[in-house]
Amino acid sequence: xxxxxxxxxxxxxxxxxxxxxxxxxxxxxxxxxxxxxxxxxxxxxxxxxxxxxxxxxxxxxxxxxxxxxxxxxxxxxxxxxxxxxxxxxxxxxxxxxxxxxxxxxxxxxxxxxxxxxxxxxxxxxxxxxxxxxxxxxxxxxxxxxxxxxxxxxxxxxxxxxxxxxxxxxxxxxxxxxxxxxxxxxxxxxxxxxxxxxxxxxxxxxxxxxxxxxxxxxxxxxxxxxxxxxxxxxxxxxxxxxxxxxxxxxxxxxxxxxxxxxxxxxxxxxxxxxxxxxxxxxxxxxxxxxxxxxxxxxxxxxxxxxxxxxxxxxxxxxxxxxxxxxxxxxxxxxxxxxxxxxxxxxxxxxxxxxxxxxxxxxxxxxxxxxxxxxxxxxxxxxxxxxxxxxxxxxxxxxxxxxxxxxxxxxxxxxxxxxxxxxxxxxxxxxxxxxxxxxxxxxxx
Ligand code: DLL
Numbered sequence: 001x002x003x004x005x006x007x008x009x010x011x012x013x014x015x016x017x018x019x020x021x022x023x024x025x026x027x028x029x030x031x032x033x034x035x036x037x038x039x040x041x042x043x044x045x046x047x048x049x050x051x052x053x054x055x056x057x058x059x060x061x062x063x064x065x066x067x068x069x070x071x072x073x074x075x076x077x078x079x080x081x082x083x084x085x086x087x088x089x090x091x092x093x094x095x096x097x098x099x100x101x102x103x104x105x106x107x108x109x110x111x112x113x114x115x116x117x118x119x120x121x122x123x124x125x126x127x128x129x130x131x132x133x134x135x136x137x138x139x140x141x142x143x144x145x146x147x148x149x150x151x152x153x154x155x156x157x158x159x160x161x162x163x164x165x166x167x168x169x170x171x172x173x174x175x176x177x178x179x180x181x182x183x184x185x186x187x188x189x190x191x192x193x194x195x196x197x198x199x200x201x202x203x204x205x206x207x208x209x210x211x212x213x214x215x216x217x218x219x220x221x222x223x224x225x226x227x228x229x230x231x232x233x234x235x236x237x238x239x240x241x242x243x244x245x246x247x248x249x250x251x252x253x254x255x256x257x258x259x260x261x262x263x264x265x266x267x268x269x270x271x272x273x274x275x276x277x278x279x280x281x282x283x284x285x286x287x288x289x290x291x292x293x294x295x296x297x298x299x300x301x302x303x304x305x306x307x308x309x310x311x312x313x314x315x316x317x318x319x320x321x322x323x324x325x326x327x328x329x330x331x332x333x334x335x336x337x338x339x340x341x342x343x344x345x346x347x348x349x350x351x352x353x354x355x356x357x358x359x360x361x362x363x364x365x366x367x368x369x370x371x372x373x374x375x376x377x378x379x380x381x382x383x384x385x386x387x388x389x390x391x392x393x394x395x396x397x398x399x400x401x402x403x404x405x406x407x408x409x410x411x412x413x414x415x416x417x418x419x420x421x422x423x424x425x426x427x428x429x430x431x432x433x434x435x436x437x438x439x440x441x442x443x
Contacts, residue, residue: 002249002315004120004152005113008262009316016317020265021054023290028052031296034079037072038298055265058288059276063269063301066099069239074100077295085294090138091238098138101238102294108147110291111241114260115148118247121258122232123207124178126153131171133181133189134212135161135433140242141212145180148244154178161185161432164192175204180234183215183223184430187356190226191429194379200228207250209234211243213434214324214342217254218349222356233257233323239300240264240287246321255311256320263291266319267299268308271328279309284328285321303328305340330438332362334369337415341437344373344417347408353381353401357427362440369442372418373405379424393421 003009011019031038032049042049047060068077074097075082086105090098103111124130130149134141142160149156157174159167161181167189170176179186186208193200205227211234223231235257236245245264246257259266265288268277277283285302305325314320326340333339341360348354358375377398385392392398402419409417428435 002120002123002251004117009117009258009318011262011317013317016261017055019262020290021056023262024052024055024058024265024288027288027290027296028298030079031298035077037068037077055288058265058267058299061298063274063286063299064297065301066239066303069099070097073097075102077297078102079296080104080294089140089143089238089242091140099238101140104293107241107292107294110263111144111244112147112151114241114244114263115144116151117260118234118244119145119148119152119154119178119209121247121249122178122209122234123230123250124149124152124154124209127155128177128206129155129157129174130178130180131157131159131167131174131176133159133161133167133179133185133432134243139433140236140238144236144242144244145209163432164188168192168196168198171205172198172202177204178207178209179205179227179229180209181432182212182430182434183210183219183231184213184435185432186210186223186227186231187219188429188431190223191379193226203228205229207232209247211235214326214340216323216342216345216349218345219356220253221349235321235324237302237304239297240289240302241292245287249315252311252314255314256309256322258316258318259308259321261318263289265290266308266321268306271305277307279319280307282307282322282325285324305331332360332371332438332440334362334371334415337413339371339413339415343413344409345437347405347412348375351401351404351408353378353397354405354421355379355424357424357429358437359427360438362438362442364442370418371415372420373409374420374422374427375405376422376424376427377401382424393423 028049085102087103089101132145136142208229208231220231230250232248232250234243234247236243246259248257267286268283271284285304285306287300288298289296307322311320355376355378361372363370406419
């Protein structure tokens with residue numbers, strides 16, 4: 001079973017559009033009458049709520065951006081009084097005050113449903129033990145995965161992020177079937193397993209459900225080998241619901257993640273003009289929530305860069321999205337070239353001498369921006385070479401790897417970067433949550 005809700009996950013595209021449009025009309029009506037921000041938005045732009053008849057009319061509505069959440073802090077975007085809500089979550093913003101999101105009981109039911117679908121698509125089955133290493137608290141990851149796993153009928157170990165020793169002890173003692181955490185924390189776990197020489201046959205892990213930050217095939221390969229799992233991508237954001245907006249199917253790995261379209265209507269738009277882009281083109285992901293009650297959002301500008309497309313001969317009718325290349329506001333512009341750190345990560349994929357532990361350091365000496373890629377030598381190679389000599393980092397193999405990476409980056413990205421190969425352990429690790437891979441020293 002990898003379809004949790006076969007009926008809705010395989011609804012014909014025509015029926016899906018009908019359902020989406022019906023739901024949209026209802027949400028537009030509620031938002032116009034209950035949320036002053038949306039009434040004002042419609043009135044200022046002369047949009048008659050009744051003129052939004054189907055998802056094809058969405059383009060008439062301006063985007064809702066993060067500022068709207070900040071300006072309406074804490075509760076002014078809610079359609080209901082706070083005392084009728086069942087739960088609040090927050091996501092940390094760049095400024096002092098967090099972004100606040102609210103859920104009714106029914107919203108939590110929807111949240112659990114989309115996470116249950118996601119876990120099923122990831123390979124999880126009722127009865128499996130899920131070690132939930134996403135953070136519990138204001139972050140939507142921990143509790144979001146927890147409720148979805150319970151809904152699917154799994155046993156949940158709510159261990160939260162961090163405490164690597166304990167994670168590994170319980171993983172062995174309880175024979176966890178599934179781990180969910182950030183991809184960078186999965187790397188930390190894989191690395192500790194290797195360091196402690198824990199035999200993979202002592203573990204029972206089968207699947208890893210990774211998300212909350214961008215990651216690429218290079219990390220997938222290391223996590224899958226290091227933990228002995230099939231690793232899939234789970235995507236989401238607090239404003240839309242939390243994790244479970246989209247999910248990769250474990251049998252269609254690498255071809256993108258299904259967006260649960262009956263709840264979240266996706267668009268891709270040009271990041272400069274906001275114009276809708278055709279399927280397959282990369283731009284900003286925009287979502288309209290079709291079912292959420294407490295805080296529905298119309299055309300929410302996620303700032304995440306991806307593409308959406310229909311994949312042929314697949315299990316579901318829902319549209320897929322590519323992995324997130326990065327957030328528009330995290331994109332570096334280096335000597336006129338747009339750069340996401342995931343592009344450097346992708347270049348690392350085939351260079352077996354190097355690990356997936358890397359960091360980009362951006363500097364400016366007053367004339368030009370420079371990017372330095374700091375990346376660790378692969379740990380077992382380091383061990384092997386250090387038996388031969390103390391000068392591992394000047395070994396021929398390292399010089400070859402360095403030149404290989406430099407050339408790959410130049411060819412694929414079009415930028416010359418300085419490459420520094422370090423010993424294992426020199427680059428910061430995830431201690432349980434999201435990892436920042438960029439150190440921008442220009443500011
Ligand atoms: O990170 C929700 C989540 C929890 C998703 C657990 C998956 C797993 P926020 O803290 O609000 O919510 O951060 C949302 O994280 O806009 C993306 O930039 C990034 N993000 C989330 N999932 C992925 C992913 C959670 N799979 C922001 N790939 C989003 C890339 C992701 N980026």
